[in-house]
Amino acid sequence: MxxxxxxxxxxxxxxxxxLxxxxxxxxxxxxxxxxxxxxxxxxxxxxxxxxxxxxxxxxxxxxxxxxxxxxxxxxxxxxxxxxxxxxxxxxxxxxxxxxxxxxxxxxxxxxxxxxxxPYTSTIVLLVRKGNPKGIQDWGDLAKPGVVVITPNPKTSGGARWNFLAAWGWAQGAFGGDEAKVREVVGAIFRNAPVMDTGARGSLTTFAERGIGDVMIAWENEALLARNSLGDGEFEIVVPSVSILAExxxxxxxxxxxxxxxxxxxxxxxxxxxxxxxxxxxxxxxxxxSDPAVLARHAAKFRNVELFTIEEKFGGWQEAQARFFGEGGVFAQVLAGR
Amino acid sequence: MSTDWILPNSPPRAARRAGGALADPPWVRALLTGVALGFVALFLVLPLATVFLQAFSKGISAFGAAIVEPDALAAIRLTLLVAAVSVPLNAAFGVAAAWAIAKFDFRGKSLLVTAIDLPFAVSPVVSGLVFVLLFGAQGVLGPWLQAHGVRVIFAVPGIVLATTFITFPFVARELIPLMEEQGSDEEEAAISLGASGWQTFRRVTLPNVSLGLLYGIVLLNARAMGEFGAVSVVSGHIRGQTNTMPLHVEILYNEYQGAAAFAVASLLAVLAVATLVLKRLLEWRMGRASCAARERGHA
Known part of the structure; x- marks a missing residue:
């Protein structure tokens, strides 16, 4: 004893x-x-x-x-x-x-x-080999039966870019008809069965667990997934217009x-x-951000019409308050209002 | 397995039939056994096997490299450190609390018993956030700590605190029923023979519960090393500094280093298996010890 x-x-x-x-x-x-x-x-x-x-x-x-x-x-x-x-x-x-x-x-x-x-990125769409759901642009994400993967805008910065990119596209597509914009963007986010807390968690959900048809992703994450995860398993779809993520x-x-x-x-x-x-x-x-270096990698970073957050939403502070604050637009459209 | 069961509320018709459950057709019994075994294989054996298969999927050298990688070593060292602090602390507290609760009567005893269970009842995330609220820069004690250059949260002390909080009840929960069952006869005898309180505790109370104490410590240690939720909240996730083994596993997995993630995870799995073996061994010895005690009592 x-x-x-x-x-x-x-x-x-x-x-x-x-110690x-x-x-x-x-x-x-x-x-x-x-x-x-x-x-x-x-x-x-x-x-x-x-x-x-x-x-x-x-x-x-x-x-x-x-x-x-x-x-x-x-x-x-x-x-x-x-x-x-x-x-x-x-x-x-x-x-x-x-x-x-x-x-x-x-x-x-x-x-x-x-x-x-010092660097920027944009938001693109990552789809599975052969693009089986025929996704070409933001509008296709709102279709019934399309499973969208995105992290949660409440916790993830990347997801807020995702939301604003979709919103900016919809504004252009529907000529500023706010009701229509809300409806379509809401449909896109309601097509997301799970929202991880961070971008990396979402990529894991999409790539490793095989959930979803399309993932809204940082261009850098999409390129990383395409180049280093499985041969030709994923393809990148560049939407008609997207946001300049800074x-x-x-x-x-x-x-x-x-x-x-x-x-x-x-x-x-x-x-x-x-x-x-x-x-x-x-x-x-x-x-x-250095134009000379960007020019050297032009093949990789495809030219896409990019809008900035200042142009469309009047800066982050305003966008944050309007869209992602308590009871903001994100919460409203997710609830279908 | 099911052959010697007599179901207490089996329908009357089955009871009238000779043999009751014994008369179940062989295929029913085979099916039930098969389902049970399949369930065990699917939910217990398969995951454990997967951990080891994945860990060695890139060969032994990759496994070794994942373990001796500096961040992994730092995580292992931190995990051991956290356990080395919180286990003795909670063992000491658990013994003291169980002793007070089982051997004495005092006001507020049931309140104390309930309070001990609190860490089991609260979600680990909440436990972690409580420490952020207390010691964080915006918290109650945070500004004072910061002014004095003391780092609690997002540093090793915070991780130790959170782990200690989470594993608080293990030893006490294990010892209270054991001590209550033993009663205080032997202590009373020791005191009537002139032993001091401390002598009674060391020579009578502690030896009587030593196996139960070890059992509690084994479980406590397993949880202390494996805790994820609360530690994740207070860690700050600084690589090589405030990542414990479970956090390191998650990071590796998120970086697509599956084999490395499972290599570190396999260390935790080995810990789990060792815990179970030790637990079984202690249960067996406790069973024998209580038999022996009963025989002594009858003699």
Whole structure:
């Protein structure tokens, strides 16, 4: 019976050893809190930047990553996740850091080129081999019997782009007849049997679990799925018109001030705009903001009529409040109103 | 399996027939057994086998590479650390609570018993959010903690807290019935012979429940290492830093690294199997111990 008492000190010693072992690293570290589909891009970019920083500044920098649905990630940063930089899916989520947590100045989007968007993307349609449901444009998604896969606009930044892309198309297609727009966009989202919390979850639902006929996806996710998941299992349908998705980046001022990482955090974001990084960005299927790099990859990024959120909806703040706020248009059309 | 059952409320006609359930035609019995076995295979054996098949689908070296990958090692280390803190804590608390509840009478006892069960009743997501509300930057204690440079949430302390909360009831739940059944006769005897309270606890109470305690700890440990929901809420998902093994499995799976995901998952599965074997072993020894105790009692 005495034997059973002896493991307690042993466990305590093991625990202490683990704690001490975990707290050894002392180099400069950054935390990049990002959204779902950028995992592969930033894994490679971090290495590229670390090399650049080592060569120019002679300092070792380690960048840690955290990924999840964009809205959820912004919420975590507001709740105290110590992000030095955020690289989120949409300006509205970065804006939340200014509005709800006072973590960054309200003018954050003017601090870096291209509205703080080193890369853009758009929303396309991913269908199964041979396009069995004959999907050509947004209108086909509203047809009865078509199963649509999209994440939930309530939690996923990508899904909000999906919704606005469909809405923008419908506005053009029905000459601004709001009742008709509501009806068709509502039908598209009611055709979604499941709405995952993030874009990556939706891709898993569509590609791995084989649910759905068409997935509304980031162009980068669609290209990734087409190129690396199963040979020719998926095809990309570029709709007649889509939205220019602008995922912005920002330094989180209060955190970097506290940690003293302001300089390296800003350099980390600025380096995204250099030709080397832009090339990497294009390789990871995002549309580079540098026109020269974009031209080199013209075959991959097909020309499509793109509208911006400012043009159609008067900016993110307005779109966020009108469409995705409590009881907003999204909730209304989903309920068929 | 079904042959020696006599159904208590079988219809009268079947009861009148000689043999009752024994007289079921062989094909019925075969069908029932087949369905039961098929169910077990489909819902228990198949998933477990799939985990291991997937884990080794790209060969042993890929399996090894997935385990020694730095982020995976960090996840394993964090999981062990979390268990190393929350298991002793909850074991100590569980023994203390069970002792107080089973051996003493006091006001508010039933309230305490109910409170202990709270973590079982609350959804893990809510448990996690409670800690965000308490320790988050917008929370009650958050600003003070931040001003003093203490990180609780989105760091290791938060994960330990959430896990400890979730696994709170395991040991106490295991020990309370056991201690209540044993009563306090032996303790009273020890005290009447001049033992101090601490001596009584160490020499009489604790040895009597040592197997039950171990049993509770085994279950507690399994849950502490496997908890997903609450930990996911408070983790912040920083790779190589605040991802436990279950979170790491999800990340790998979402990155289309199926084999790697299942390699890490297989470690958790091994833990589950080891837990079951240990549990069975302890049940067997507890059975023998209580038989022996009863014989001693009769002598």
């Amino acid at each position: 005495k034997r059973s008492n002896r493991w307690i000190p042993r466990l305590a010693v093991a625990g202490a050893a683990l 001490l072992g975990g707290a050894a690293a002392a180099d400069e570290t950054l935390l990049n809190v990002s959204y779902d589909p950028t995992r592969e891009l930033y894994a490679e970019y971090n290495a590229l930047f670390a090399k650049h920083w080592q060569e120019t500044q002679g300092e070792v920098v380690t960048v840690h990553q955290s990924h999840g649905g964009s809205g959820k990630q912004a919420r975590a940063v507001v709740d105290g996740l110590e992000a030095d930089v955020v690289t989120l899916a949409l300006a509205g989520d970065v804006q939340a850091l200014a509005d709800r947590g006072n973590l960054i100045p309200k003018t954050w989007q003017k601090r870096l080129p291209h509205n703080s968007c 995922p912005p980046v920002s330094v989180v001022d209060t955190v970097t001030r506290r940690k003293g990482t302001g300089a390296v955090a800003e350099a980390y974001l600025r380096y995204l705009y250099t030709p080397e990084a832009q090339e990497l960005i294009a390789r990871h299927h995002y549309r580079p």
